[in-house]
Structure formats: structure tokens, C-alpha cells
Amino acid sequence: MTHDTPPQPLYLGEAGFTQQAPRTPLTQLPPLSLYIHIPWCVRKCPYCDFNSHTASPVLPEEEYVDALLADLDQDLHAVYGRELSSIFFGGGTPSLFSAKALGRLLDGVEARIPFATDIEITLEANPGTFEQEKFVAYRELGINRLSIGIQSFQQEKLKALGRIHNGDEAVRAAGMARQAGFDNFNLDLMHGLPDQSLDDALSDLRQAIALKPTHLSWYQLTLEPNTVFWNKPPELPEDDTLWDIQEAGQALLAEHGYSQYEVSAYAQPGRAARHNLNYWSFGDFIGIGAGAHGKLSHPDGRIVRTWKTRLPKDYLNPAKSFQAGEKTLTAEELPFEFLMNALRLTDGVDSALYPQRTGLPLDSLSTGRAAAEQSGLLQVEPTRLAATARGQLFLNDLLQHFLI
Template sequence: MLPLSLYIHFPWCIKKCPYCDFNSHAVKSVIPETEYVNKLLEDLAKDIERYAISRPISSIFMGGGTPSLFSPDAINQLLRGIEKQLVLTDDIEITLEANPGSFESNKFIEFRAVGINRLSIGVQSFNDALLANLGRVHSGSEAIKAAEIAQLAGFTNVNLDLMYAVPGATLNTSTDDIMMALSLAPTHLSFYQMTLEPNTYFYRFPPPLPADDLVYVIQKHCQSLLAEHQYQQYEISAYSLIDRQCRHNVNYWQFGDYLGIGAGAHGKLSQGLPHNIVRTVKPKSPAHYLATDFKTADASVIAQADVPLEFVMNHLRLRHGFSLSAYQAATGLTVESLMPALSACVHENLLVKQANRYYCSDKGWDFLDNILEKFMP
């Protein structure tokens, strides 16, 4: 059976960042913690019943929004409720996204005590001027302190999020960010380019961004620094020390299954291959989510003709690509369903074939969209 993960969405933030297109809402009063946790557990119970879930959960990811705005007591109540409904693997990875502000970082010890074993801290930059340009509410010194507090709290698995090509960024500021992050010795780094996403303030009122040529130089230079310090790029924007990849996200990219609960959460469940691979989505508005009874499901079956593209689109984000046996196991389709697109990509040096495994060449890594176009039905 395919691995099964659980994603939990927390839709509230202290403020909405101008570049953010995630389902997040600025807190206007008190977060309804107890009501929301109870609703999450109700949501989970309905999914377990509706989709006859019996597989163990190998990872839990609490994202947002800002999950660390919730109290450790609320997170404890949620985890204990999940344990009553699902079997968790002995080595389960449980990630909580957190911001570096003192309000959140002061809770890290308690988060560790209730069962969180991986933190993902949204640093974005250590440069105060760049943080101001991004509309962040923390300072560079708070980001440094948060990473240090996480280690003192006993977290041995910590991710730091960094952005490049942000308004006002230069090669020097990006290099400084990488070197500061390396000095804090996280096990994992997310290093990704800021893009102007629809439905964001920056999309409506675009800030001046670094030129494309400079962005490329920044990307390559910082990637080389990460490689020199033993951080392996295993995904387009993810770098880790050996055996410290984010297991939860790797499951996504390997076309694994995951339950999604919470306002706006998405899920993907293989009910039958290849004809019944289901995508689920929950009500996006926090108010609407809290009011729903989950008697009906917002779900859709992936058209069989779209399955090859969906599989490839995920797997080729990973450096090691995919094997033909993994494709057959995850989709229930024959190898022939990938042809002739697969052969064309190898012929054009976009993909490399090694035994029965396919992965992006350096050229293909830079032009992934060109690869995916070939797999469109």
C-alpha cells in the first residue's frame, strides 16, 4: 500500500504577508482554539469513515497560516485525539510550522513535550530591511534566537525557510542569509525564489524585483554554498543533510496519499488504481469550515488520462526522479502510458535514463515546464 500522511491546516496569522497566496487570515480577535481543534477531529473522523482508512500514518504536517499561534495545550489535545482515531508509525515525523516571533518561540519547549519532533521556522531572511520589504513581523535577531531556542528545546530536526530574489535583495544579502543559516546548523533548508502569485498584494502592486540575470547568479552561488556544507538538493527548493529530507513532503512528491483536514486543506487518496484516485478539499473560509457538518464531501476523481502528468509533475521535483516500477505501483497504469513523451524527453536531453529510473538532466531541471508539456493529455 502507498504511504499515508496527514496534513492539518491552521488558517490564522498575526498579519497577512503581501506575497502570501496560502489560505491565511489575519487574526482579528481571539483564535477559537478549542472549537477549531474539535472540528479538526470531527473532520478527520468523517474522512476515516468515508474513505475506509485503515493504513497507519507515517507523517503529520501542521501548516498554515501559523500553527504556532495555537497553544501547546490545544496542539496536545489535537494529537491525542488523532492517536485515538489512527494508528501512527513508531518513527512518525510530526512537523509544526512556526514563525520566529517571541510569542511563538517561547512555546517551543512545550511543543516538543507534547510530541512535535520537527519544526519548520519561517525565517525568509535575517536582514531587517528585507524583512520589512516582505512585510514580516519578526526581526533578524528574533529569527536567530528562534533557531537557537529550537535546539535548546531538544529539537534535533529543524527546517529554516529562506527566500531569495525578494525586493531589495543582492548577491551579498542572499549570501549573508545562507551563511547565517548554515551557522545555526539546521538539518534542513527550504530555499526558494519569491514569485508574484495571483490574489496577493504584491501581484496587484508589484514591487521592484532583482533582474533575472542577478536572480540566476544568486541561485547558483547559494546552491554551491549549500553543497559545500553537505546540504544535498533533493528537491527543487529543498536541501538537507543526509537522511534528513522532509518525509512528509517527499510523500507528496512521490504521489503518495495524504488526508487533508482543516480550512482549505487538500488531500489525495488512492481508492482504486488507476480509475479512482480522489482529490479532496475542505471549505476555505474559517467561519464556513467551523460551521460545516461534513455530511457531504468536496472530492473529485483524477481523470485517468491525467494521471501520468500528475505523477510526473510531482516526481520530477525530486532529484532522483522515479522508477518505472514506482510509476506502476502508484498509478496502476502500464509503462506504455508514459510513452512517447518519456522517450522524447530523453532524446531532447531533458531527462536522463539510468536502468529503469528517469530523472531530470541539468537542462531539464531548469526547464521543467517544457517536460511537463509533453505529458499533457
């Protein structure tokens, strides 16, 4: 990486990267989060492209927790002296694991990296895995936020999505979360489902709002490669219907006090997901578990992305390495890497965050920024980097201005 080096010649990237000065060491490291991937599900959903695998009758909890802690040990040298601001258990279905196993894991993590006093710890769960006693125990461990995968409350839509729960279980899950002591929880809800009408979508949204979650992730079903739906596409609503759903749904959410702060994230005041905000503001995160990704900044200016072995059997094999690969981001790659996260935020970010998180001068964005502003995709605002309403809709087009 280029730090403590003489000024470099002006470099114009192919699509708008202008480097007028070398990268400088980072004077302040960003907040640090931990992502823990638990890859097993009761059943793989046909739309899911996450690293998830159908669970066997008995999960290797003890062995997997041992592996997670050993994996974390190998990353500790890069985060010495820092504390965790958030932890996120993702999957798969992390709620398949017992409270005992998760407790041992959290104890092991805290023994290695200090927790911030106000740490946010989120656990993903599905309604079909809710057990009142288990969730009370999770709360006692210090897990203070749940993310519940509802997707729909309508039986025919749940069946089309391959979900194992029904609408009644979805409603009960939210109540059980609150009874277990969770006053902060997210509901995941999808729209643009097979044969879904505007009324169907709004009915789901009204039901979700009635359960009074502090946060809603409301996003459109997309067909991803390497999924059953990709190979056998269901019939999805027409574009006009999708647009009507998006407009009416956003108005309904705003009416009930849910502010959109990211492309598909809506929250009550003060309840935005801190873990995800850290991702989107180009913060740091350690990723442990099968297929987990990480991104860590170093004081000398290096920013390194890592990814772990995907298959659980390989991840649990002592003869194989936890880490499958790593990449140090180049100065030319950083504008795109930073903006593909930051521009997901509805209000964008303060322009000063760019040099603070990348070690690059703000004017390294000038060529791409001017083109994006001229196209009407980026706001003309010197002190902020934020997409316009149109830019939010065509985010990929906006980001093309910052590709090398």
C-alpha cells in the same frame, strides 16, 4: 475506473499519453500522511497566496480542534487499517495555537488512526511567535520537527516582505528550538527579494547555515495571483542576478553538506523531510482544516483528490460541509499528476514506482517520455524517471509533454 476489465484499444493522448492496457488494482497502497491546516496569521504577508487569514485577538482553538476531528472522522472510511507515517501542521501560523489545543488534537488523531513508531510530526512556526515554554511543551507532545519561517535576516528585506520579526529574533528562534529539544528543524529562506544583491542573498544563506539547521528550504520569491505583490509588484533583481544567486547559493549549500534533493529543498544526510517526500513520490495524504487538500488511493485503483471549505467561518459553520469538492483522477490525467510531483525530486524516482502508484503500465508514458528525452529535459535512463539539470530549470516545459 477501469479495473478487472478487458484490454482496451491503444489510445494516443494529445501530448504523449499512451494507454496500452487498462488500469489495474493497486497491490500495495502508498504511505499515508496527514496535513492539518491552521489558517490564522498575525498578519498576512504581501507575497503569500496560501489560505491564511489575519487572526482575531482570541482564536477559536476549542471549536477549531472539534471541527478538525469531525472533519477527520468523515475521511476515516477511506483509510481503515492504515497508519500515519507523518503529520504536518501548516498554515497560516500553527504555532499561534497553544500546546494544550494541539495536544488534544494529536490525541484525537491517534485515537482514530495509529501512528507509525517512527512518525515524523512537523509544526510550522514563525520567529515572532516563539515562546520557549510553549515550544518545550510542543516537543513533549511528540512534535519532533519544526519548520521556521525566517525568509531573511536583514531588516530592510523583512520589512519589504511584511514580516513581523527581525533578524535577531530569527537567530534566537533557531537556538530556542534546539534548547526546547528539537534536533531536527528546517529554516525557510527566500532569495530574489526586492533590491537584493548577490552579496545580500549569500549573507542570508551563510547566516542560516551558521545556525546548523538539519534542513533548508531555499526558494526564489515569485509573484503569485491574488496577492498584494501581484497587484503592486516590487522591483525584483534582474534575471542575471537571480541566476548568479542560484548558482552561488547551491555551491555554498553543497560546500556545507546540504544536498539538494528537491527543487528548493536541501538537507543534511538522512534529514530530508519525510512528509514532503511522500507528497513528491505520489504518496497518500489526508487533508483536514480550512482549505486543506488531500489525495487518497483505493485498492480498486481509484485515486481521489479532495479539497475542504476555504473560509474559516464557513469551515466552523455546522450547517456547511467540511468538504468542498472531490475529483477521481482519470487514467489520462495520471501521468501528469504523478510526474509533476516526482520530477521535482533531483534524483527523480525509480520507474517501477509509476505502475505501483498509478496502476498504469510504464509504457503508458512512452510517447511523452520519448519527446521529453529528445528535448533534453528528461534523462535517458530506463530504470528511472528523472529530469535533467535543464529539465529541473524548465520543469513546466518538461511536464507539457505529459498533458492530455
